[in-house]
Amino acid sequence: MRLLMQFSACFALGLVVAGLLLIGLMFVGQFSLIDGLMLTGKPLASLGLLLPEAFWSALIGVPDAAANSHVQSFLQLCVALAQVALLLALGFFRLWYVR
Secondary structure (H helix, E strand, C coil): CHHHHHHHHHHHHHHHHHHHHHHHHHHCCCHHHHHHHHHHHHHHHHHHCCCCHHHHHHHHCCCCHHHCHHHHHHHHHHHHHHHHHHHHHHHHHHHHCCC
């Protein structure tokens, strides 16, 4: 349980750093890097959109969510940020807790 809590704290810190990184990239106008980051989230996001339509309708209330470009884009961004946060969390966890 302790290990799970430590990794969760590292992941939360990774999410904060990934969010700040995204804000920094937007602030300096590096939208091509953001597009590249979103490309890394595309495979997993498209896999998530294969879930039944009833799930997506209940979750967000948008009809035909799998075909909605706004939903796809947002899900790609969320997955990409989660991937960056996971990489950062692994680094933080190794730095602070693995001896």
